[in-house]
């Protein structure tokens with residue numbers, strides 16, 4: 001088990017705006033962010049309602065709108081910046097993300113984001129813009145005092161770990177990771193999940209992690225090649241949901257598990273193991289600080305043994321099915337119907353969303 005101790009992270013710079021979600025949306029030529037201030041609906045839902053196919057353009061447009069809704073003022077600038085640079089724009093997985101308060105604040109059915117916001121704020125429950133600004137300003141003070149930290153036993157034992165650095169020993173065996181707060185083990189939701197080892201309290205920071213890979217879909221394979229074989233093997237064991245027939249498994253792993261950050265997507269071998277629950281039900285918020293360090297904080301009190309969940313982003317149950325391949329049954333959302341599933345499956349049969 002990794003040891004933890006309070007850390008002094010006041011020097012860390014908090015990232016301005018982040019979109020948390022384990023999902024990344026590729027957009028070499030990013031569509032202009034046509035935004036509305038109204039209710040957020042995913043393109044999948046919209047398409048289903050309109051009885052039309054889900055198209056790549058629908059999805060991108062909807063996510064752009066979501067991003068704007070979530071980050072309010074900040075998103076437009078981010079999108080424009082990304083478009084100018086022809087960058088990938090990621091929507092955290094909400095393995096996205098959601099900006100501060102982001103996801104949750106905007107749509108009851110959407111849940112804050114897995115791969116969260118580009119902002120310093122936690123993707124927790126809604127707060128008004130003024131409050132968010134205040135929180136952003138106060139981030140350093142309130143910040144990292146409970147965060148797990150090294151040194152940790154194992155290969156790196158002699159060298160103190162940086163803030164959020166997970167030991168190599170843990171990274172090459174992530175399925176068995178455990179710290180003071182939670183352990184990874186088999187989940188009834190699917191695959192591996194994170195479970196509270198003791199009663200956890202609202203506000204406790206339970207995980208801080210640096211990315212093992214920070215990349216875009218265009219340089220992901222090179223980044224993967226540069227890792228030690230043990231880390232490549234650990235990544236190769238992760239779950240990957242293929243979103244189209246021409247997506248290979250390594251890319252599916254990256255897309256299923258990475259969180260969008262400014263300028264790319266980050267793969268965190270521990271954070272990626274948290275399963276999804278929609279906003280009202282999720283128990284953990286997350287945010288990105290210093291560009292690419294992810295922090296998970298308890299959103300509510302939970303008893304020992306509870307599976308800990310984050311929201312994969314501002315996304316509907318239909319979107320979750322399309323992007324991550326599961327039917328959300330968290331109790332906090334309207335479950336996707338068999339008819340909707342069949343419609344999305346037909347879209348895949350005809351070539352996938354993107």
Ligand SMILES: C[S@@+](CC[C@H](N)C(=O)[O-])C[C@H]1O[C@@H](n2cnc3c(N)ncnc32)[C@H](O)[C@@H]1O
Pocket residue numbers: 022095187189190191192193238239241256257272273274275276277324325326327328329330
């Ligand atoms: C980022 S991974 C989460 C960790 C994953 N369970 C594992 O074993 O590595 C996302 C995948 O976990 C599963 N998953 C996450 N949340 C789920 C949920 N609420 N219900 C069912 N499956 C879920 C889906 O297979 C999804 O594609």
